[in-house]
Amino acid sequence: MEKVKFIYNPNSGERRIAHELDKIIEIYQRENFLLVPFRMDRNRPLSDAFIDIDDYSHIVVSGGDGTVDLVLNAMKKLDVDIPLGILPSGTANDFAKAINLPFGTKECIEKIIKSTPKRIDIGKVNDKYFINVASAGMFTDVSQKINPDFKNNLGKVSYYIKGIEEALNLRKFNIKVSSREVSYEGDMYLMLIFNGKTAGNINLAYKAKVDDGLLDVIIVKGVILPNMLPLFISILKGEHLDGYNKDDILYFKTKDVNIECRDELTTDIDGEKGPDFPLYIECIEDGLQILGYEE
CATH class of the missing domain: 2.60.200.40 (Tumour Suppressor Smad4)
Structure with missing residues (x-):
């Protein structure tokens, strides 16, 4: 069973992710993935989410654009280069729209799981x-x-x-x-x-x-x-x-x-x-x- 790191922001959007955790875990488990959650918290460094990250097949992040930005910067700082999936659940989910992700939880996860990783560009401003x-x-x-x-x-x-x-x-x-x-x-x-x-x-x-x-x-x-x-x-x-x-x-x-x-x-x-x-x-x-x- 492949492991997936699930990084989620409990405060994104209208905090709806808290009501969907069981559904997310169930979908991944049904597809024979072991989902390992990490709850984003100001009192705990985001770098902790990437301990033993080489053992994981991919990362899925739940939140808005700001949450994805934080995860992206942590990945780059730690030189992590494994596939990233985005589960849009923020107030604004502009990048999810840019790559045509569905906004239904089930549809989005299934699309992520069944897809092949693709290389895309990112921007850099000074050191961010x-x-x-x-x-x-x-x-x-x-x-x-x-x-x-x-x-x-x-x-x-x-x-x-x-x-x-x-x-x-x-x-x-x-x-x-x-x-x-x-x-x-x-x-x-x-x-x-x-x-x-x-x-x-x-x-x-x-x-x-x-x-x-x-x-x-x-x-x-x-x-x-x-x-x-x-x-x-x-x-x-x-x-x-x-x-x-x-x-x-x-x-x-x-x-x-x-x-x-x-x-x-x-x-x-x-x-x-x-x-x-x-x-x-x-x-x-x-x-x-x-x-x-x-x-």
Whole structure:
């Protein structure tokens, strides 16, 4: 019987994982796997989950994007390279959407078990890794600003409430972007560097691929207010990367990019606090073995 390490965040989403533990264990056991759980806890280092990890066939992590990000960084720090499956159970599960994972527990586990591992890209910002998106500017640190209990109890509604607060306080930031493809120095409202496709359940980087060896950079420039409404309408329609106005949006694909910011600005990676500026952001091609991935 093969062993599987199950790492789960009991506080993700609306804490629904607690009600599904028996179902998860039963499905794995029926498929002749021994599931060994590790409960994420602030009082215990995540590195403990990887003791004797070479004895396991794969890892399955249950949580949202932030949980997956924490597990990814622990794997890289410990040089763990075994297949990873994601059981989405967070408030936001953007990367799970990017690789077309089902959101039903039974369907997702069966897809993970029956799949063949595939190599995908991951991103790296300075000394931290990310699986979905690195960002800075308006709306991008909303997850960090929400009280965890408030977020767990209200779920997506808490993001909308905080997002409205952000929209009422428009602020521009001065940045300098340098890559092989683009040089830009000027104001922006927000920047997003995608490995996945969506952020906050909005399909912002719909041209991105997780296995093309490139990151997708989207920067909303400091446009004049009359241009904001049509720009956001095009974003909601999913048309902003086709025939876009280069005075409003800067979009390009790249292997790596340097970004500086003169203003005090917090970065975010997959819903967790990211490194301080300046940033060196790169695509780590084939950096992770993933299970259940479907184009």
